[in-house]
Amino acid sequence: MSLIHEIDHGTPRSKSETMVTLTIDGETMTVPKGTSIMRAASEMGTAIPKLCATDMVEAFGSCRLCLVEIEGRAGTPASCTTPVMPGMVVKTQTDRLKRLRKGVMELYISDHPLDCLTCAANGDCELQDMAGAVGLRDVRYGHEGHNHPNPGLDESNPYFTYDPSKCIVCSRCVRACEEVQGTFALTIAGRGFDSVVSPGMEESFLGSECVSCGACVQACPTATLTEKMVIEIGQPEHSVITTCAYCGVGCTFKAEMRGNEVVRMVPWKDGKANRGHSCVKGRFAWGYASHKERILNPMIRESIDQPWREVSWEEAIAHTASEFKRIQAKYGRLSIGGITSSRCTNEETFLVQKLIRGGFGNNNVDTCARVCHSPTGYGLSQTYGTSAGTQDFDSVEQSDVILLIGANPTDAHPVFGSRMKKRLREGAKLIVLDPRRIDLVRMPHVEASYHLPLRPGTNVAVLTALAHVIVTEGLADEAFVRERCDWDEFQDWASFVADPRHSPEAIAELCGVPAEDIRAAARLYATGGNGAIYYGLGVTEHSQGSTTVMAIANLAMATGNIGRPGVGVNPLRGQNNVQGACDMGSFPHEFSGYRHVSGDDTRQLFESLWGVALDSEPGLRIPNMLDAAVDGIFKGLYVQGEDILQSDPDTRHVAAGLAAMECVVVQDLFLNETANYAHVFLPGSTFLEKDGTFTNAERRIQRVRKVMPSKSGKADWEITLDIAQAMGFDMHYAHPSEIMDEIAALTPSFSGVSYAKLDAEGSVQWPCNEKAPLGTPVMHIDGFVRGKGRFMVTEYVATDERTGPRFPLLLTTGRILSQYNVGAQTRRTENVVWHGEDRLEIHPHDAEQRGIQAGQWVKLASRSGETSLRALITERVAPGVVYTTFHHPGTQANVVTTDFSDWATNCPEYKVTAVQVMPSNGPTAWQEDYDEQARQSRRIAPHVEAAE
Amino acid sequence: MSERSSEKLVHMANQIGTFFASQGAEQAPAAIADHLRKFWDPRMRAGILAHLEAGGADLDPLVRQAVERLRTMTAAR
């Protein structure tokens, strides 16, 4: 293993399909039109010296190091800014060029501190490299130049430093922040020798708009912007390609290592989801892996009021198996179950559901996707025939109109958010449907054409009104519908949406959006060119979540926006492996590949390979498990990598359900909230410690590679394997690749997937099978997976959760950039500098009415319960709406959410809760009791020797 | 099955009913019954059947027909 050095071609790849042939240093070279001479030479294998060019950003032409000679042209143009021309004859190395380049380098070096030996970038500095490349041996101006004394050292960002004395003012960082990240946080301030890079209005990095994505650090050729870990540890010596374990974008990284220590995570340019970009979480927030609170030994206890007792792996596994067997003997086969995680790998998830179906003998398996994207699965399979998004991320580069519904990509899917912003800066139009004024509504160089700030809970009404406009104004793509969809169903649907009660005018008051905005948005989506829909949990986490997904699918079909790049229906998945967890058969009613358990052929396939009889009845979903536990008939639960107590709605009910069980087994990195109710704790591994695959929101299957040994001694899949064996269900695998082979053998859409293929291709998007050996970037190209696309009638039904005099406000929930889900990982990193606590966003008008001051503690109460947190007064939320995140267990936002849920999938209605807000003095009694209980529950008994 | 559970089941079944109601009185009961059959575990189905036996209070008409169909389907198996 060695360090992977990616070639920097200096300027971005041209997408032109016209080819141009030229001669460089006597060799003929053919490249796409628009390619720079620098890139053409580099692709040929000749690296022209450069400083201000890098292939992640457009060329700028400021350093003048990359000069070349072109036959028939005067002077020495910069090769980074000069595009190739047919028949051009270029020389990259002549005496004149050598002399000029040396002169340029002399100037740079004379102004640069020469502490190379002790510089953090030593060995990874392009200035050093270029001095070497041009043969610089002498600096005539002396080294005393201006030499920037060092007043401006900025260490405010927790992950990287800015040392202006090393800056060569190449502006690569400024361009990376603008072009790659789209934040526009940096400028070059001052002139000449005095010019420096400056975040915002000469603020510190931390105090500026900077979102700590790391793009500038990566772009910087010198030690000016440097990761603190590199300063601390030194340069890495080998790298391993792996996949981020945070969000559903699925960025590929090079884990750059020194021995078993991670020095830094650098986004990989060949990563097909991220194309070399990253966000603060994947790039920097992996320190939780070695956090002192990580549990590394298995533990058990008889009851949850006792302290934990550390035991051997053998004892923990044997105890788990015997408890589960005891419970099944006493309460029946159906009295136990398990929960898989969207944070775990496909292989781990597959094994957990296999253990449950094959080893427990029932289908009581569910996954946390239940609480986020289960309506996507249901809605899209009803209309199109697959439970997944239709496009790859690259598709956005060809979109003309982006309809964004209930999603906040710049916070929740940052790297995709950056790619979307780039397309918007190029001129694509944006329509935002969201109760909150998310950043994309208006930010530097991006402005939505329409923001429809609808009342939480009225998605279906608004989407049906959009359809009304499309149908009644004759904007539907009839040719597409006739060819690709069921025409009769379309007509039924069209006459339904055409009913005047669905017109924008009729629903404007209900949803709080002006009718003319709805009309204008519908016209834009239907007629503005390639229309792409992206949506998030603001769509699914409603009592009509599944209906909303179908309404979205209808819109795309009616306008012909499906089946080619640039269009489509794209769910933005929350966690890294939500898609994979669903694909792997984590739902109680279906096997991997979304096949119902009652299907005899499918079941027999699994039965014959696994050698056991399988249940043909659907099992319990998470809320049903908890109900059954409260009813006293569900007694044992195996939870891998999930924290249902914090993430699921109606915390008191979850707690009551868990407390009623006799054996709760939690497999996780930390003693999470659910573990407060657990009897067995099995220490899990981080993504750095295991092999496997994740499937991102574009159905892309990517490798997770082990970069260090497991700290607890076992990979998660091995733990599941051991439990299965201890329960008498035989499983054998030597490596996760063998689990994938089994998945491929049992799942038609995965039949072409293997580790060998993933290693060769980097990644593939399912379906990957005989028909599509290299996977399927865009789905439904020639026809829908189900045959004809199916229009579904989507009647708006108001949620049962209504505001009234006692609870006059609507609470909606979400997440922010620097934190992830329940925060178990990100809270244990430096990311807390950006988000130390959850706050309640409230409109100034509502705050004033209640006498609430900024930053003050407020009580948030609903029919389910109450909690306290601090207020943040902002116009981002509309009057009548309040908003909070759920990253911190102390906040307990889910004490407040209700148990209303999506009609089809029981996905909880997180996005609508009627609440009241009032000033308070601090945490509620429940929060204090909860804290105390959690503290008690996390006690670990001091280690005592066995001999007594 | 506790009272809270059976109330919840009725609520959930009616919620399913409101979606399929738009498919018309002819098709809706079958579609609702099919949904219950596919997505509800046997205990929940037994719960709603027991509720029907006990008079089926608060079940919307189409949903009641669906649960009756479910009863026939269950008996036939």
Ligand code: SF4
């Ligand atoms: S870290 Fe990212 S957002 Fe911050 S200045 Fe650098 S490129 Fe811009």
Ligand code: SF4
């Ligand atoms: S900080 Fe680095 S990338 Fe930015 S201008 Fe200075 S040397 Fe160039």
Ligand code: SF4
């Ligand atoms: S959290 Fe998401 S966007 Fe950020 S690096 Fe990881 S996969 Fe990429």
Ligand code: FES
């Ligand atoms: S690399 Fe071309 S001018 Fe700097």
